[in-house]
Amino acid sequence: MIRIKVAFCIKNLAKGTEKVRQQLITDPDMDVVEYGCTSYCGICRNYHVAIVNGKPIQADTPEALLENIEDYIDNELIDQL
Template identity: 65%
Template sequence: MDVQVNVAFCVKNLAKGTEQVRQELIKDPDFRVAEYGCTSFCGICRNYFVAIVNGNPVTADSPDELVDEVYAYVDEVIFKDR
């Protein structure tokens, strides 16, 4: 991958269960992973597991599904023309 993928997490969503997703994505050298007190997506953050990928929220109903959704988003949206 020659494009950096930025992934951000809200600390409240991390406590809800996305910490395991963060740990998984940290292992991938193509991802720059950060955590913030708030990502300004409170409505969806309250109801879903959420990762903010290059500024866009990616949601899922479980942490395992979120990992898959993040990689699918990267493949389909960020690298669609490659």
């Protein structure tokens, strides 16, 4: 089984990214975690951000972030796993 780790900064979750986290935790193939800081402050300050298996994924809205995460997993990450 493929395990995908998705990490969120708690400050970014408070900006609206929590919606994305809530949707992802229902997927049994994902380990969804939250940290006090993910060390991507530059993009975290300005965008909705998730770290997917070590790669920062960003978007202007929570909805776009979910799409970008799914696109990254389907088009790039699956080939690496």
